[in-house]
Amino acid sequence: MFRIFRSRVLSFPRPDFAEDFPDGFILVSDKGEIVDFGKWDKTKEIKYQQIIRQNNVIDFTDYVILPAFIDMHLHLPQFHLRGHYGVSLLDWLKEYIIPAENNLTTSEKNESFIKAFYQEMWRSGTTTALIFSSNSMKFTDQAFQVAKKLGFRTILGKVLSDNKYSSIKIPIESTEKSIRESIQLYEKWNGYDNLLYYAFSPRFGPATTEKLLKEVGEFCSKNSVYIHTHLAETIGEINLVKKLFPKYKTYTELYYKTGILTPKTIVAHAIHLKESEYKLLAKTHTKIAHCPSSNFFLHSGLANTQKMEDYGIEMGLGSDVGAGPSFSLFTIMRDAYYVRSTPPAQAFYYATLGAAKALGLDDRIGSFANGKDADFVVVKYPYWCTKDVSRTRLLSQLMFRGDDHLTIETYTRGRRVYQKTL
Numbered sequence: 001m002f003r004i005f006r007s008r009v010l011s012f013p014r015p016d017f018a019e020d021f022p023d024g025f026i027l028v029s030d031k032g033e034i035v036d037f038g039k040w041d042k043t044k045e046i047k048y049q050q051i052i053r054q055n056n057v058i059d060f061t062d063y064v065i066l067p068a069f070i071d072m073h074l075h076l077p078q079f080h081l082r083g084h085y086g087v088s089l090l091d092w093l094k095e096y097i098i099p100a101e102n103n104l105t106t107s108e109k110n111e112s113f114i115k116a117f118y119q120e121m122w123r124s125g126t127t128t129a130l131i132f133s134s135n136s137m138k139f140t141d142q143a144f145q146v147a148k149k150l151g152f153r154t155i156l157g158k159v160l161s162d163n164k165y166s167s168i169k170i171p172i173e174s175t176e177k178s179i180r181e182s183i184q185l186y187e188k189w190n191g192y193d194n195l196l197y198y199a200f201s202p203r204f205g206p207a208t209t210e211k212l213l214k215e216v217g218e219f220c221s222k223n224s225v226y227i228h229t230h231l232a233e234t235i236g237e238i239n240l241v242k243k244l245f246p247k248y249k250t251y252t253e254l255y256y257k258t259g260i261l262t263p264k265t266i267v268a269h270a271i272h273l274k275e276s277e278y279k280l281l282a283k284t285h286t287k288i289a290h291c292p293s294s295n296f297f298l299h300s301g302l303a304n305t306q307k308m309e310d311y312g313i314e315m316g317l318g319s320d321v322g323a324g325p326s327f328s329l330f331t332i333m334r335d336a337y338y339v340r341s342t343p344p345a346q347a348f349y350y351a352t353l354g355a356a357k358a359l360g361l362d363d364r365i366g367s368f369a370n371g372k373d374a375d376f377v378v379v380k381y382p383y384w385c386t387k388d389v390s391r392t393r394l395l396s397q398l399m400f401r402g403d404d405h406l407t408i409e410t411y412t413r414g415r416r417v418y419q420k421t422l
């Protein structure tokens with residue numbers, strides 16, 4: 001069954017340009033792919049008269065359709081830990097995060113917890129996310145099972161930490177077990193239905209050994225697998241890396257020389273970097289998940305996104321839930337503006353196609369194009385913002401005043417996965 005979604009349609013094909021079809025449409029096939037989209041006019045009415053006659057037109061003309069959002073960095077086990085104020089990164093990990101992650105095993109309770117996590121993203125208009133699980137192989141497997149059952153698109157991985165000399169009290173496993181379990185999960189899930197992917201996920205420098213990083217780098221380069229980790233989020237973390245790995249000049253050099261910086265590596269934060277470190281990230285085509293809300297919350301510092309752009313480093317936006325309090329990419333875009341005056345069209349690009357490109361998924365998602373998956377979000381106009389509002393004004397209003405309350409419906413692969421109850 002083909003369906004026509006009639007609405008104002010916005011898309012962000014370039015960082016400096018937003019496409020706007022005030023009287024627009026998207027035609028979705030029975031496979032959930034976009035078949036046509038753009039401006040609705042008389043020629044379309046004639047061309048698609050059969051679909052109209054069959055009553056397969058969904059009227060969203062009072063609303064706005066945007067490409068669904070992509071969250072480039074967040075933590076599943078921290079879903080319920082948002083908003084605990086007053087701590088910095090390392091204390092926050094110790095006081096809240098590690099005990100919570102240790103409590104996760106497989107159970108029915110966890111299944112509903114995982115389900116609620118994915119549904120919360122759909123409620124915010126996000127249909128794709130790069131996610132840290134916990135150290136537990138069983139819990140990570142369960143997170144994949146639930147994503148499969150729901151049809152949530154994710155790149156997910158079990159957390160790796162094997163450095164027993166680190167002063168942070170985090171769960172430690174042997175290098176061998178960490179790698180073995182990761183490979184098992186990768187073999188079971190990576191590429192499933194073009195929907196689920198595996199990411200080797202070293203927690204961060206101070207939690208890992210060189211041996212582990214080298215093995216991850218080798219396996220992932222050879223097999224073209226995602227690597228997902230944190231980099232230079234706080235000064236305290238950088239000092240720990242210096243102490244644990246004195247032979248490396250910088251934190252980024254530790255990652256570079258152990259081989260984990262690849263075109264399929266995404267590092268979150270990358271705040272406190274020296275010039276040489278930007279160069280290494282650019283040289284290796286590493287991608288960055290910029291997480292401004294989390295950085296404000298933990299007072300970690302302000303990422304230099306201008307520098308990242310100057311070096312041509314591809315990036316997207318991450319909520320970093322639970323350090324970031326909100327799942328809504330509108331909120332993250334707004335905070336990205338407060339870090340640096342990012343124009344709205346550019347912020348929307350980073351939340352959609354920019355992130356899809358950084359993840360290498362832009363052939364399927366991120367914008368409206370024929371043959372791509374119909375992943376989109378229907379939002380209402382913010383109060384006092386009428387339908388005749390200009391494109392520039394609308395983007396600004398959505399970015400500064402938007403949150404998950406604006407979401408009316410969310411679709412992934414043409415399937416409605418969230419509907420607001422009015």
Ligand SMILES: [Zn+2]
Pocket residue numbers: 073074075230268320
């Ligand atoms: Zn994080």
